[in-house]
Amino acid sequence: MEQYYFHSVTLDTSKCKGCTNCIKYCPTEAIRVRNGKAVIIKERCIDCGLCIRICPYHAKKAVTDPLESIKNYKFKIALPAPTLYGQFGPDYTRERIVSALKQYGFDYVFEVARAAEIVTNATEYYMANKEIKKPVISSACPAVVRFIQIRFPNLIDNLLRIESPMEVAAALSRQEVNEKYGIPLDEIGVFFISPCAAKVTSVKAPYENRKSNVDGVLSIKDIFLPLLGIMKKQGDITSEPFSLSSAIGVSWAVTGGESSAIKEGRRIAVHGIHSVNDILEQAVKGNLDNIDFLEVLACPEGCLGGPLVVENPFIAKVNINNEIAKIAKNQAHRVLPKHKDVKEFEWKSTVEYRPIMKLDDDMMKALEKMNMIDVITEGFLGLDCGACGAPSCRALAEDIVRGDAKETDCIFKLREKVNSIAHQLHQIESAGSMSDDNK
Amino acid sequence: MSSVVVRDYIIPANDFTIAGDASSNVRKILSQIGVAPDIVKRTSIAMYEAEINAVIHGNGGQAHVEIDENKIVIIISDQGPGIADLELAMQEGYSTAPDSIREMGFGAGMGLSNIKKNSDILEIKTAVNEGTTVYITVFFK
Incomplete structure (x- = not known):
């Protein structure tokens, strides 16, 4: 049980004025003001990070691993979330960002976008199964999965039982590095570069009760300036070999990216935790039985609106869309890596209903x-x-x-x-x- | 304190924005008192369908809910046109909903049969031009 009580979202008591902004917006009523300071009820918090965005005094924060923690490993792998590509503006291409990560000190970069493509593929095979419950609900956003665990137990069986792109990227990159370079597994450190507080929690306290393949989570906010500094001084990178993911993977950063990557079916994309609540209410009532896939993201504008990003989500969206347009020009065909063996990426255990709203056991x-x-x-x-x-x-x-x-x-x-x-x-x-x- | 929870709701006529609020509220209560999720689901589907029926056919009405430790009883009544042939109305796919309602995705004729499927006891009292009262019971064990 103890692991449930780790949370990335925490309170900086020195900054908290005891106002009521956060308590009003929290989707699980997890915050109270007691003795003039906010208190987060740990059992209820889903790490959606809404309070971080709402707090006028910046008293809510997300705990991530410090940048220096990469030094604890001999071989360092960076897993950049596609959201990272939207942070820097039109001069800073994906190629430049990826090579800046290497210059920063990572030995290997595995785009989470690449894993997202594999998850898209796995999702298509998963959806082809006629037995599964519709609508299939995306499990990529860990805050939404936790929300469903406490509020919508009837929808647990609708969750897409496939690992998130972050976990797939961690597993595959570790394996790749181990096989390619013969680096022992315990010398490899895998770091996710995250827009998201809930991902930190899902690494430190996974809901499926198994160990995460990610060793540390760095925030985009922390690594933004170091990367920008490197890129400003960056020389010619055109000679470097790049094998980057296709548009499908990168588009996962934008709302609707995950759902429109799937080839067919009726799909909806909903973002912002209160809108997510509304659509899940509809799902419980059976009003979405004619929908095949439901993409649900806790943050407004999806991962681009995550609490750990630097750029305004709407500006970031333009940046990402420009990047996507460039890739689309280069790759006329829909290129998806073949991973027929969906089982490899399927959840090995299930998430459980957590009846924390219950008033009494009797x-x-x-x-x-x-x-x-x-x-x-x-x-x-x-x-x-x-x-x-x-x-x-x-x-x-x-x-x-x-x-x-x-x-x-x-x-x-x-x-x-x-x-x-x-x-x-x-x-x-x-x-x-x-x-x-x-x- | 009594251990029977009672709720009364007004079901407004032809207002789809509010339709379903009562069953959502009941779903929350049942989760809070610790009813198993699958039973909560059956109850809320049955109640939602009955609520929608009252909105579409009954010109609105009211819902009365009683919950004890063994069961929930939901009584939804309207003063609408009543059901002329109850046996026919219970058949899957039979509907008297006007086109305007069907266009909104309702009125597929699954309402009553869905209520029956999801409740343990279903009783319907109806009289033409007087209205319909639906009694739904779901047991917790």
Whole structure:
């Protein structure tokens, strides 16, 4: 169980002002303000990073591995997420970025875009199976997988049971380096260069309960300046041999990239965790039974809008699309690596329902608690003002019933109580002065 | 505190934006009290279909829900036109939905049979020009 409680998304208490911005937006109601500071309820957090984006004081952050950690390995592999290519602007081509990674100190670069193509291929074979539950829901975004685990247990069976491009890239690159150069496996360090906090969590505490093939996760934000510095001084790189992925893999960075890479079927792409919630609600009701594939990404504008990126997602999208257009010109045909053996990349175990919203293990008691929550909620004004530190009046009522808060955390309830005490004091005082008069 | 949870919902007429809110809300309650996911799913599908029926055919109506530790009982009633031939209405694919509704992807004639499939007990009381009341029971064990 312990591993569930690692989270990349954390709070910098010194910067937190105790305002209510984050609690209002959190899709799993995982944040409370207690004693003037935000507190993240670890069991509920899905590492979507929305609070990082919302916080006006930058008090929410994502823990990633420091850049120096690559030095712990003799042979260093970089796995750049395709989102990296959108960060630098039109002068900085993929070729330049990839060679800058090598100049930075990586011995080998394996594009996650390459693995994304393999996952696309594997997805097509997977979808050809008539037995599978539709719509197939993408499992590439780890925040969404965790969201489904706690909110939509009925959709767990719809998840695409194929490893994410990051994991496929890690496994394949390690194997390639080991075979090509004879480097012992324990001397190889595999580093994902990430736009995403949830990927950090999925490496440190994988939901499928197995060890990740990634050794460390570096943020795009951290490596941005070093790479830019290298590229500004970069000499001629045209002589270097490049074997880069096709447009299909790179397009995974943009919303709709994963779903439109699949050859056929009715596909939808949804991004932004609250929109994802809405579409999953539709899926639960059976309204998406005529949809074959559902791409769901927690961040607005998908991975380009990740909490660890530098560039504005819309500008990054132009950059990526330009890069894609260039590749498309070079490669007229749809080139996908053949990986017929889907089994190799299939999940070996499944993700589990995590009923953390449950009120009590005993259903009788849970029902009683539900009624208590109703009664307490009735007693509140229903402003959902957040001043108590909970996102809504009902959430405060739930906290009270769970024993984590008290009624007078509500400032209106507190005012009522203070008024009634003041009234009582007044009565006692006037009774006292009356008896004084009688003397 | 009582251990029966009761909920009442108004189902608005012809408003597809709100249709389904009641069953979503019930789904959340059932998850919170610890009902198994597959039973939650069956219940919410059955309730959603009945809710949609009330919206499409019944001119709106109301839902009354009672949950105890063994079961959920959902009563959805409307004051609509009623069902003339209940046996026919229960058949898969039979529908009286107008084209405007079918264009929106509803009215495929699967509603009642879907409710039946997903509930443990289904009872329907209907009278032409008076309305329809659907009683759905799903057991938790």
